[in-house]
Amino acid sequence: MKQLLVFFICLVLVSCHDIERPEKPKDLLSKDRMVEVIIDMTLLTSAKGSNKFELQENGIIPKEYILEKHRVDSIRFAKSNEYYSYDVEVYEAIYQRVHDSLEKLKTKFTRLDEEERYSRKKEDSIKKTSVLNGIKVKNELIKDSLTKPLSKIPDSLR
Template sequence: MTLMLVSCYDVQKPEKPDDLISEDKMVDVLVETVIMSSAKGINKRELENKGILPDSFIYKKHKIDSLQFVNSNNYYAYDIENFNQIYTRVKDSLEALRLHYKEVQKKEEKSKKKLPVKNKKLKANLKK
């Protein structure tokens, strides 16, 4: 339905911004946006207590601003095939990260099982 509405209007391709974010960087920003959004959903209060503003944090890290992001996003969104390719890369990157951290978690669990009983008790006491 949205495509039909868009096709009914005289939608013009946005001009290429002078400060267009590269596709590679756009993928990185979008990946981090998804991760930060998830973190915000789980630990919103903790992020706020530490003074972390997710969007500002990401923009600062990538040396971009919100207007540059919006203009770049609009530019890429006009070409739906290219936009889908960008989001496929985002999805693939997130899946690769998920698999990586799943592997890390497995290795940590294996190493914890191999600890002698004395070391487990020592670690438990150190955590207190």
């Protein structure tokens, strides 16, 4: 058993030894473009988790849709991704920008959602007040008609 473990450790060390930096692709995506594509892929993948049926119903395959939107083929994206991922610091910087952008979007949509809820709540309270005022007015009319002296009621109704 020990010999097998030592063999696997040696195999891992030897296999990781000669990793060469990938060649820079001729059609390398810029870092900015990579950030945009990854942001869209992340958003659509999240939507896929919550709205899978709607995406299928509309014939949307998330990865294909994003690559088509950005006019990037899958090979170009894969080669660019491989090139940038070799340098961990560059790749981390790209993903930090993705994270920051997603956080800004989250903040923006949270704020918009809160404003929409506040607006709906305000509209509901206005409708509620209008309804209550309408009932109040009707109740006062009823009270007035019940409290009027009989002398003011026409003779035909007495």
